[in-house]
Amino acid sequence: MPWRASYEFEKGAAPQAIRLDYPTLSLKQVYGAITFCLANRKEIERDMAEHRRFEEEIIKAQPPLPPEPQQKLERAREQMLSRRS
Numbered sequence: 001m002p003w004r005a006s007y008e009f010e011k012g013a014a015p016q017a018i019r020l021d022y023p024t025l026s027l028k029q030v031y032g033a034i035t036f037c038l039a040n041r042k043e044i045e046r047d048m049a050e051h052r053r054f055e056e057e058i059i060k061a062q063p064p065l066p067p068e069p070q071q072k073l074e075r076a077r078e079q080m081l082s083r084r085s
Helices: 002-010 015-021 027-039 041-061 067-084
Strands: none
Touching (some): 002 015, 015 027, 027 041
């Protein structure tokens, strides 16, 4: 969560708006996550790159989906992303 809060903050989201996505956190905790990420940017970027490499390895190891389920997943993903915008 901390890096996501920082990413949303850097994209212009107010901490109060970010908190709405994480109702179990206090506003103070959201500010703390943003502060931590901004102070540790290089380490977080390195961790995120490692996480992306790991995800890519997992994806490559999976057999491909048949076309119909793949298309359904892509449509669902597009709908989900359009709701976030």
